[in-house]
Structures are given as structure tokens and as C-alpha cells.
Amino acid sequence: MSHRPYVIDTMISAKAIAARIEDLATEIGSEFSDTNKLVVVGLLRGSFVFIADLVRELDLPVEVDFLEASSYGDGMESSREVRILKDLRGQIEGRDVLVVEDIVDTGHTLAHVTKFLLNRKPARLKSIALLDKPARREVDFKADWTGFEIPDEFVVGYGIDFAQRNRNLPFIGNVRFTDDNSC
Ligand code: 5GP
Numbered sequence: 001m002s003h004r005p006y007v008i009d010t011m012i013s014a015k016a017i018a019a020r021i022e023d024l025a026t027e028i029g030s031e032f033s034d035t036n037k038l039v040v041v042g043l044l045r046g047s048f049v050f051i052a053d054l055v056r057e058l059d060l061p062v063e064v065d066f067l068e069a070s071s072y073g074d075g076m077e078s079s080r081e082v083r084i085l086k087d088l089r090g091q092i093e094g095r096d097v098l099v100v101e102d103i104v105d106t107g108h109t110l111a112h113v114t115k116f117l118l119n120r121k122p123a124r125l126k127s128i129a130l131l132d133k134p135a136r137r138e139v140d141f142k143a144d145w146t147g148f149e150i151p152d153e154f155v156v157g158y159g160i161d162f163a164q165r166n167r168n169l170p171f172i173g174n175v176r177f178t179d180d181n182s183c
């Protein structure tokens with residue numbers, strides 16, 4: 001937990017996010033055009049803003065469910081050991097499922113969650129991440145759709161927190177510590 005002073009610089013504007021989500025929703029709509037009901041699974045908590053905007057752009061019958069997996073805790077480093085903290089409420093066997101994540105970083109979280117959900121034999125399982133940091137990958141995982149590839153910087157906003165703060169920013173920003181003169 002940091003008490004160091006920081007500022008947040010805009011990396012991706014709210015307008016750019018909205019435009020990208022429109023395109024992603026079109027692609028997802030064609031992939032799942034034959035579904036009778038898509039189960040959209042948001043990974044808590046970071047994806048809550050993204051999933052809200054995404055489902056409202058989807059012109060498909062959808063059901064919304066949530067799963068919580070542990071990852072960062074309140075720090076800035078990935079823990080690598082992923083645990084399921086909150087399971088889905090609904091059944092996904094034989095269903096079409098789209099997993100919605102905020103960021104793919106090392107890849108451990110989505111790789112683990114995907115395996116966990118595939119065990120339940122969904123008819124189709126796809127994943128989407130708003131952000132991808134390919135430079136940080138430790139396991140071979142790529143979401144089926146990615147909003148934006150970003151450099152290895154710690155980001156906040158649009159659902160994503162720094163020690164539980166800044167989730168309500170409407171844009172994606174990066175944290176810059178203002179007491180650090182070393183760079
Ligand atoms: P992975 O398991 O791929 O390393 O980590 C994925 C999770 O780490 C993301 O869902 C997100 O919760 C967290 N994460 C990765 N990068 C960042 C970041 O820049 N900022 C914040 N707040 N969380 C991040």
C-alpha cells in the first residue's frame with residue numbers, strides 16, 4: 001500500500017474506449033449471432049465498468065454473471081497464484097460464454113479462469129480483455145479480443161484500481177509518482 005504522492009496521466013480517453021467497444025461489440029455480435037443466450041462473465045472487480053458498457057453495445061440476448069479471482073491484492077505486483085474467491089451463480093454447461101477481463105498482464109489469471117470454466121463444459125468459451133500488456137506475459141495466453149495493447153505501465157481508472165481507489169475515473173490513466181526523481 002503506497003502513501004506516496006502521485007498524479008494520473010491520461011493514457012486512453014473515455015471517447016477512445018467507447019469507440020473501441022462499439023467495434024468489439026460488432027465482432028462479438030457476429031461470432032455469437034447464432035446464440036440463444038450468451039452468458040457474459042465479468043471478472044470482479046476490475047471489469048465492472050467495461051462489462052457494463054460492453055453488454056449495452058451487444059445486440060444479443062445476454063445473461064450477466066460474475067466471478068472473482070484473486071490476483072494483485074492491494075499491491076502493484078501479481079501474486080501468480082490464482083484462486084477463485086467467488087464462483088458463478090448460474091450454470092454454464094452447454095452454454096455460450098464470454099469472459100470479460102480488465103487486463104491481461106502475466107496471463108496467469110485468465111489462463112486459470114479459462115481452464116476452470118472449461119471444466120464445466122460450456123458449448124463455446126471466448127474471452128475479451130480491455131487491455132493487454134504483452135511485454136509482461138509469463139504464460140502463453142491471448143484473449144480472443146483485446147481492446148488496446150499497452151506498454152508495461154501500471155494503469156488505473158475505468159474500473160481498475162490502485163489500492164481500491166480511482167476505479168471511478170472515466171478514462172484509463174497511468175500512475176506517476178511525483179516524489180520519485182530517479183527517472
Ligand atoms: P495477470 O494474472 O494477467 O498477471 O493479471 C491480471 C490482473 O492483474 C488484472 O485482472 C488486474 O486485476 C491486475 N493488473 C494487471 N495490470 C494492472 C495494472 O496496471 N493496474 C491494476 N490496477 N491492476 C493490474
Ligand code: MG
Pocket residue numbers: 043044045046047071101102103
Ligand atoms: Mg482483474
Ligand code: MG
Pocket residue numbers: 046072073161
Ligand atoms: Mg486489483
